[in-house]
Amino acid sequence: MAEISVRVGSRAEAEWLWSRLLGARILDRPLRVVVEAHPAPDARLAEVREAVERGLGQRMLDRAWFEPLNAA
Numbered sequence: 001m002a003e004i005s006v007r008v009g010s011r012a013e014a015e016w017l018w019s020r021l022l023g024a025r026i027l028d029r030p031l032r033v034v035v036e037a038h039p040a041p042d043a044r045l046a047e048v049r050e051a052v053e054r055g056l057g058q059r060m061l062d063r064a065w066f067e068p069l070n071a072a
Contacts, residue, residue: 002037003034003035003036003037004034004035004044004045004048004066005032005033005034005035005066005067006032006033006034006035006048006052006064006065006066006067007030007031007032007064007065007066007067008031008032008033008061008063008064009031009061009062009063009064010031010062011026011031013055013060013061013062013064014026014031014032014033016055016060016061017033017051017052017055017061017064018033020051020054020055021033021035021047021048021051023035023036023038024036032067035048052064
């Protein structure tokens with residue numbers, strides 16, 4: 001499985017999401033959190049989705065969406 005990329009609306013949102021995902025990094029153009037590929041891709045994707053849902057539910061994230069890494 002490839003890396004997982006989640007686009008967010010602000011640097012604060014990126015930092016919040018990054019702090020919850022081991023092995024993640026923040027990229028600035030466009031602003032997004034990228035999670036490294038993992039040997040158990042379904043479990044890793046579920047972990048990322050759960051973190052995004054938690055952030056949206058707690059209003060720590062205004063919006064977040066998954067995107068392909070090759071998106072401009």
